Amino acid sequence: MTVLFVAIGTSRARSVCDTSAYLLERGVDVGLVTVEPGPWEQAGLDPRVRLYPLGEGEQRHPFARLGRLLRRVHKALDTKFYSKVYRLLRPYVMWRVARRSALRQIEWNGVQQLVIGDSHAIPIGWHLARRHPDLPVGFELDRAPFAAAESAAAPAVSVPAPRAAGSAPTTEPSGIDVIDA
Amino acid sequence: MTKTTLAVTTPWHPTVQRPFAGSFVQTTTAAVTGLFERIDLYGTEDWTGPADPVAARAVRKAYAAMTAGPAKRVQFRPRWTDEGYWATDIPVPVTPRRDYADWAQSHESALRAVLPNGFTADVVHGHVGIYGGWLALRFARPDARIVVTEHASFLGKILRQPRSRAMYAQVIERADAFIAVSQVLRDQLAAEFPAHAAKLHVAPNAVDIASMPVRPEPVKALNRWLYVGNMAVTKGVPEVVEAFAIAAEDEPELRLTLLGAGNQVEPLRARVRELGLQDRVVFHDAVPPQRVFEFMHAHDLLVHASKSETFGMTTVEAVGSGMPVLVTRCGGPQETLAGLDGVAGRLIDVSDDPTVIVDGYRALAEQIDRLDAHRARADLLARYGSAAVAARLAGIYGVEDSTGKAKEEA
Numbered sequence: 001m002t003v004l005f006v007a008i009g010t011s012r013a014r015s016v017c018d019t020s021a022y023l024l025e026r027g028v029d030v031g032l033v034t035v036e037p038g039p040w041e042q043a044g045l046d047p048r049v050r051l052y053p054l055g056e057g058e059q060r061h062p063f064a065r066l067g068r069l070l071r072r073v074h075k076a077l078d079t080k081f082y083s084k085v086y087r088l089l090r091p092y093v094m095w096r097v098a099r100r101s102a103l104r105q106i107e108w109n110g111v112q113q114l115v116i117g118d119s120h121a122i123p124i125g126w127h128l129a130r131r132h133p134d135l136p137v138g139f140e141l142d143r144a145p146f147a148a149a150e151s152a153a154a155p156a157v158s159v160p161a162p163r164a165a166g167s168a169p170t171t172e173p174s175g176i177d178v179i180d181a
Numbered sequence: 182m183t184k185t186t187l188a189v190t191t192p193w194h195p196t197v198q199r200p201f202a203g204s205f206v207q208t209t210t211a212a213v214t215g216l217f218e219r220i221d222l223y224g225t226e227d228w229t230g231p232a233d234p235v236a237a238r239a240v241r242k243a244y245a246a247m248t249a250g251p252a253k254r255v256q257f258r259p260r261w262t263d264e265g266y267w268a269t270d271i272p273v274p275v276t277p278r279r280d281y282a283d284w285a286q287s288h289e290s291a292l293r294a295v296l297p298n299g300f301t302a303d304v305v306h307g308h309v310g311i312y313g314g315w316l317a318l319r320f321a322r323p324d325a326r327i328v329v330t331e332h333a334s335f336l337g338k339i340l341r342q343p344r345s346r347a348m349y350a351q352v353i354e355r356a357d358a359f360i361a362v363s364q365v366l367r368d369q370l371a372a373e374f375p376a377h378a379a380k381l382h383v384a385p386n387a388v389d390i391a392s393m394p395v396r397p398e399p400v401k402a403l404n405r406w407l408y409v410g411n412m413a414v415t416k417g418v419p420e421v422v423e424a425f426a427i428a429a430e431d432e433p434e435l436r437l438t439l440l441g442a443g444n445q446v447e448p449l450r451a452r453v454r455e456l457g458l459q460d461r462v463v464f465h466d467a468v469p470p471q472r473v474f475e476f477m478h479a480h481d482l483l484v485h486a487s488k489s490e491t492f493g494m495t496t497v498e499a500v501g502s503g504m505p506v507l508v509t510r511c512g513g514p515q516e517t518l519a520g521l522d523g524v525a526g527r528l529i530d531v532s533d534d535p536t537v538i539v540d541g542y543r544a545l546a547e548q549i550d551r552l553d554a555h556r557a558r559a560d561l562l563a564r565y566g567s568a569a570v571a572a573r574l575a576g577i578y579g580v581e582d583s584t585g586k587a588k589e590e591a
Contacts, residue, residue: 012228014198019197087231088235091236118230119229119230119240129254137247138255139228139272142258
């Protein structure tokens with residue numbers, strides 16, 4: 001059983017990371033279709049989340065190759081013309097890349113929900129929804145199917161628990177909070 | 182409780198992505214649950230998308246196809262909240278670098294997918310005129326009572342945009358009551374829309390003071406300073422650091438904690454290094470609201486040197502928890518601390534000069550024995566506590582309050 005997220009950028013990383021943690025605590029596999037894995041590591045995504053990056057495929061796409069070639073020949077041509085055009089074509093390129101590479105690695109029969117994680121991912125989310133007409137799709141996780149495991153697991157939102165008595169914050173430098181630590 | 186129903190529409194309400202956003206809307210809505218048979222809150226949350234017109238259009242089209250029409254795939258279901266009302270979270274794809282009018286219309290499109298026939302509620306309460314107010318105007322029944330609360334610090338910016346201002350004027354025209362969370366905001370609205378001055382009220386958001394933990398021991402010395410909030414220039418944080426440096430020169434026991442996130446964190450870290458105060462100033466990332474009180478209890482003085490505040494929630498929280506405050510007269514605080522200057526702490530002038538803070542601190546340190554934290558908390562409870570705000574809102578909503586006494590004031 002898998003919940004699959006699609007999030008192109010990390011503007012809503014907190015939601016994706018916290019919801020992934022919620023699912024992993026309940027033994028549910030989590031996948032994320034995104035562009036680059038790096039920013040997600042920085043955002044604190046659990047390393048158990050399986051990533052399906054589109055960035056490499058995008059770089060191999062003929063449009064991206066053309067862009068690199070233009071940049072080498074004439075930088076201004078790239079910045080003034082090509083990059084503007086490519087921004088418009090990028091959703092189409094990303095969907096082509098997703099369809100030809102990342103999405104082929106996913107075992108779709110096991111996907112229980114598709115969660116669209118940011119605004120940029122909405123077009124790909126819609127393509128996926130059309131391809132998989134029986135797959136539940138949402139902008140947040142529908143937690144109802146996982147409610148049974150609710151009481152046994154940690155809270156849904158990873159709000160740090162209050163510190164235990166005797167470990168209240170102090171004004172003394174204490175490791176992670178210290179300047180120049 | 183009456184048979185009346187309430188719909189609340191707001192761009193700010195806690196979500197998984199923003200668990201601390203709009204907690205004041207949450208508390209205010211929770212405060213009035215006893216007044217209505219049912220409350221439905223619709224939280225429309227900005228999801229910032231691509232700026233390119235073509236890419237933005239692709240997002241809008243895909244969103245519309247998924248949320249409305251014959252092949253729609255996403256169902257928005259209300260969830261029951263711990264606070265005692267129903268909430269529906271609705272993402273709104275918005276395009277950057279547009280005006281508030283455009284964003285408000287994006288919120289309208291998103292809500293239309295959820296509520297094609299509009300609100301059925303008898304009373305509709307919109308938070309933030311250009312967002313929740315606009316949705317109230319567009320979705321309320323013709324005979325519904327519309328109440329709008331304005332608490333946006335960016336009101337001036339909205340009203341400087343011609344399209345946004347025109348929409349705002351429609352909202353204020355239709356609203357039966359228009360609430361500002363502070364007198365400053367009310368005066369601003371009255372100056373902009375003098376014809377509607379009669380329907381402008383001042384009513385704060387509810388603050389759950391009753392459940393704020395009071396510090397076990399009263400403060401006896403102001404050695405441990407605390408700042409809580411955005412680390413921004415407009416909040417006066419650089420001045421706090423400079424003032425601390427001056428005061429700390431003569432008082433080796435002084436410490437400062439800066440609690441919050443923002444673009445001034447790194448510049449201020451550098452400044453603190455320059456001042457050689459690394460071992461006396463601590464930076465801490467923002468924490469959930471419930472953890473703020475741990476910090477307040479572990480410190481002696483809240484120092485807030487903001488240039489402008491519509492309300493100043495942190496100051497109220499500090500006083501509610503029994504912590505002395507040193508705060509600027511920046512709008513909201515001189516209202517929230519009306520009659521409490523010298524009781525809850527000390528008010529100082531807004532200034533770029535850090536010595537104003539230092540002088541205020543020294544004066545407060547001399548009068549610390551005369552502060553009365555219990556009286557200050559009780560005073561705030563009577564004005565901003567959930568019961569007090571619910572009674573005031575009952576009058577504005579035109580419904581019976583918990584005592585069963587009609588309090589129509591609008």
